[in-house]
Amino acid sequence: MSTTYTDKEIMALAAGRLVSNGDILFAGTGLSMLAATVAKRVHAPQAVVFFETGGIDPTLEELPLAVADPRVMTGTCMNSGLIDAFSLLIHRRLRTIAFLGAAQIDPYGNINSTCLGDYQKPRVRFPGCGGACDAMSQAFGVIIFMQQEKKRFVEKVDYISSPGWLTGGDARAKAGFKRGGPFAVVTNQGVMRFHEQTKRMYLHEYYPGVSPQAIADNCGFALDVGRAREAQAPSEVELKILREEVDPCRLILGPLPA
Amino acid sequence: MSTTYTDKEIMALAAGRLVSNGDILFAGTGLSMLAATVAKRVHAPQAVVFFETGGIDPTLEELPLAVADPRVMTGTCMNSGLIDAFSLLIHRRLRTIAFLGAAQIDPYGNINSTCLGDYQKPRVRFPGCGGACDAMSQAFGVIIFMQQEKKRFVEKVDYISSPGWLTGGDARAKAGFKRGGPFAVVTNQGVMRFHEQTKRMYLHEYYPGVSPQAIADNCGFALDVGRAREAQAPSEVELKILREEVDPCRLILGPLPA
């Protein structure tokens, strides 16, 4: 019997699987909260979730809806502020993994969460880079959530809010970055990674029932799908934890699968 | 009937008189603690005493013997740390007055609390500048305590631990300082100030019973005593407060006058 699940569910679980036990997770809200929390409950109990606002390792008995939600300040090992939070995000001793989202992404993982059109006279304004630019600049690694759409996977983003691999190859190191960069892009159809040398995005995994070609078709630039393999379907245990423990009110998950 | 008092008593009182109500006082221990505390109790009740260690406005029911004495952490309006304390010391909105001591001072108020002899191979090593260099650099103003001795008032200090008026005139501003500098030197014989233009030290007040010439004789450089006037003797009220409220155990004041 095949289990049904929603896009958001498999995205949270696919991203959660990328977490190692002991990672220090820089979480936003939405999917990243789910991914971090489910990873902790399934396979990475010693991972620590923290927020750029300064809340470190909260109990999260309820899901926060913003990084400044009072729910990120309760039962933490420490409450501090932004300076402290960023000192951890970029701490050279820590394996910090940040979860980010964006409006646009290019083949080298540079992302845009600032605007569409000209920066001076934007057609659409988004909130801005927030702490994403800092995470992409100095975290140990970054996982990016995206909807798999041609208009979001573009040859050139309208504005680089948060620098990924820049123009690929060693461009990132040359620009001045000492570590980090995106290592996975998790979409509603699959998981992309970046080529070891060229740093160009390729399809790493497609979800069950999705064809690699369908993903390539939903990508605005040429995507190498030759190395792709099918992802493991969400297990019943994973779904149960996600649905019953992580987001029982479905505040972020939204409606159950039809 | 003339009241008798010790050197330390009149020094504490003379320095205390230089405090204005509302000043933010950066205190060390020893005489500066007494000066700050007696000023608060006599004429400047809204002056605030704080310490470079981070204790702000402690109750000081007992005198601290070091700036890290636990007595500077009790009843404060805030306990923080060095970063916070120095952010206040140098805060451009605050009229911060620092009390400092030193082993040597030159005619322009540059002081040495580091060493005698060559820095590389010192004849005598002192503790170092501590926060005095920062107070002289960026506090609103500085009051310096000295013993009136030829070997301490020298033409040229062996090492400038904390920069005063440098070579005088506008040398201080030219070096990069935006404000501050020493405005008084309080000794066991009198109070010196600095000439408005040349910034060279001159005798401002001599204590009752001390002659200006005696002070000039105890100074290793030519001291202008032409503008000096006699200081007011400590009042009975001042002495009573100093002796009975500020340092009843005479931890810092030492023996009573003979």
Added chain:
Amino acid sequence: MANCATLGDKLMSPEEAVRRFIKDGDMIALGGFTVNRNPMVIGREIIRQGKKDLHLVMHSHGQAMDLLVGAGCVARLELAYGGTGRFAPTGIRFRKAVQSGQVKVEDYSNFHMSLRFLAGSLNLPYIPCRSGFASDVLQQWGFGPELRGTGKIPRDKAIIGQNPFAQEDDPVVLLPALNPDVALVHAQYVGDDGTVRIKGLTFLDVEQAKSADRVIVTCEEIVPAHTLREDPDQNTLPPFLIDAVVPTPYGAHPTACHYFYDYDPRHLNYYRAVAGDDDGFRRYLDEWVYALDSQEAYLTKVGAADLINIRANTKVGYAPGLDRR
């Protein structure tokens, strides 16, 4: 009630605080973060007094920012993020104002803005970091040459320099310090001596307050100073940095105030529903800002049911089980 008399002339109404300490064109640092501890009472009073041409500086905001921008009080912003999380992933009036050219925006990252305020609070003229190389955050300047180098706006948004201690090529991003005219802080407690205590995350409120020329603090409660001085490790700002203390219960509503109340999902959802439409937003301002001349009138309009609904559990600090859809 604590002995407010010892606060002297620092104790004042929102009307007096805004009239005395905020003027047209000022650079204002907003305390709080997105849906938490926004200085809403002062924000609404600024709108009522019709302040113009304000320059807001902040990291991630937020309900107060969106309201001030929507009401036309703001000409310029420097910020990293404008929104309230799930309630408005992009600030509703912020988006409109940027798209229409009504406001000029200079984008930075949250760490950039944090370091700029930190530098301002420590009297450092600038500060280096390694965030944002080769990004448009540093390469695109929102403020044109007509603004750069005027007033408190430095000539350069940022400068790519070199670490002078490195033996080899080691680029650094140099960021100018921020010293706003006014910082707005909403705190849980102010002692009757002026000592400020913020509970929960302090965000960047301390650095913002220390970097500013003037500081206005609104608070849930004025308490006897000795209750705060019994555990001074927990206090946040000393009295002598504070210019105005404004007691305002529920002063951050509809944003949250830890241990006092949660954010108000009903109000934030209502705001989102009406603010996208110009007429709707005008009506919101009429009803929720202009028509109400006091916090008491505002809270009466919010209503007891809502206030009880969002009341924080005193142990966990928020309202467990609150319907947040």
Added chain:
Amino acid sequence: MANCATLGDKLMSPEEAVRRFIKDGDMIALGGFTVNRNPMVIGREIIRQGKKDLHLVMHSHGQAMDLLVGAGCVARLELAYGGTGRFAPTGIRFRKAVQSGQVKVEDYSNFHMSLRFLAGSLNLPYIPCRSGFASDVLQQWGFGPELRGTGKIPRDKAIIGQNPFAQEDDPVVLLPALNPDVALVHAQYVGDDGTVRIKGLTFLDVEQAKSADRVIVTCEEIVPAHTLREDPDQNTLPPFLIDAVVPTPYGAHPTACHYFYDYDPRHLNYYRAVAGDDDGFRRYLDEWVYALDSQEAYLTKVGAADLINIRANTKVGYAPGLDRR
């Protein structure tokens, strides 16, 4: 007693902590300040294990510094102040070691050192300030060319630069960040999850710990984590920055530990009386360091009378009326 098992292999003896995390030549940041929260237990253990060629970095120290220097463990120091206030206005063995050339000293100011650790904790390569222009603190370099540019010692002690945002001449002092090998912290509480809480002033312990490659925390008590997590605003360091947790009651003796005990005037006066003389100091080391292989043995030697004498009043945090002459 809390469930120390959850601390796992971070829970260890002073002997293990020093053996595993400190090696000859290391750059070590001492926590505390002059007579307060000095990491004395780790200091004495370093001496017992005969560590050599250490490089101490700190702001104002202190009893632990003086002991380590006197015992010959230290080759280099960077500091602003070496002494213990009225008990030793200049550190007794520190003075002798500098005058005899036994150690090399690089002087900075307290703000300099604070900013250097702050920069290290924020991963900034350097930091500008305006302290010390034209002073010998910046102009005289204690570390010669044979040391500069080696290991963790930057090529330049400090650099006079220019504020690149200023339109006119605006000199700044550039200071290199500090990232020591090890930071030593003595705290009142560590949770059985590794959370650290320091009561009273934190000095620069937080910045020092964050800037270091490894962190050893000694503490008065291990407590259940939930007791610390009930008021996380008061906590100081997160578990994941701590490498070793060493429970050591009276671990800062003869320096103070707020709310636990005062400094010990009898011991500090005794130290001053004997330490100035080389033989006297050797006997002190024999008696108080080498002969005692545990904190229990040390405290037994201190004696119950002394320990009760310095016990802190739990409300004011120190020992009121203590004879401090």
